[in-house]
Amino acid sequence: MSPASFEPVLTAVRRSRSPRTAWGALRLWEPRQWLAAAASAAATAGVIGVPTAVVPNAFFGREVPVQWWNYPALALTALLSGLVLGTYLRPGPPAASGGRLGMIGGVLSFFAVGCPVCNKIVLLLLGTGGALSYWAPLQPLLALASVALLAEAALRRLNAQSTCPAPRA
Numbered sequence: 001m002s003p004a005s006f007e008p009v010l011t012a013v014r015r016s017r018s019p020r021t022a023w024g025a026l027r028l029w030e031p032r033q034w035l036a037a038a039a040s041a042a043a044t045a046g047v048i049g050v051p052t053a054v055v056p057n058a059f060f061g062r063e064v065p066v067q068w069w070n071y072p073a074l075a076l077t078a079l080l081s082g083l084v085l086g087t088y089l090r091p092g093p094p095a096a097s098g099g100r101l102g103m104i105g106g107v108l109s110f111f112a113v114g115c116p117v118c119n120k121i122v123l124l125l126l127g128t129g130g131a132l133s134y135w136a137p138l139q140p141l142l143a144l145a146s147v148a149l150l151a152e153a154a155l156r157r158l159n160a161q162s163t164c165p166a167p168r169a
Contacts, residue, residue: 022158026083033086041082044106049074052114062115064136070113073143077109080150087157105149112142 029037049055053062054070111119116136117128126134 017152017155018159019155021162022155025158025162028162029086033089036089037082037086039082040085041078044081044085045074045078048077048106048110048113052110053118054113063117064115064132067139069140069143073109073113073147076147077106077113077150080147080154081106083154084150084157087154087161105146105153108142108146108149112139112146114139 045055050057051060052070053060054066054074116122116131116139119131119135122131122135
């Protein structure tokens with residue numbers, strides 16, 4: 001096979017991740033999609049921020065103080081999750097769903113911003129010393145991976161909307 005035979009595939013892959021095309025899809029959103037995205041973002045911030053005590057509350061606490069990067073990680077996770085969930089009001093083609101990436105990104109974010117010694121799974125596997133020595137330094141990397149997966153899912157979903165828009169009802 002010649003490299004030229006791969007060109008249509010490469011063009012489709014590049015187009016499926018185009019920020020310009022995604023921005024165009026966002027400009028076409030209706031108010032109900034923006035409302036769903038905002039509500040989803042707020043719910044995501046609550047579901048991740050409250051149990052990890054990044055958002056101060058009376059129900060959950062932390063043994064280790066919140067790190068400075070926890071706040072932008074939570075904000076980006078909420079924003080990108082809202083965008084991904086907002087795309088589900090107008091379904092795109094099933095092949096470009098990005099649904100798994102968004103879900104994995106959200107779960108990674110939960111582990112990334114959580115207290116390293118409050119996570120029972122990490123404590124069972126590594127102990128308190130291991131949680132602080134090994135897990136805590138990995139958390140910023142988990143946060144980056146989470147945001148990257150959510151951004152990829154949002155790009156795929158938004159690009160699918162603009163390249164194959166659903167007809168208006």
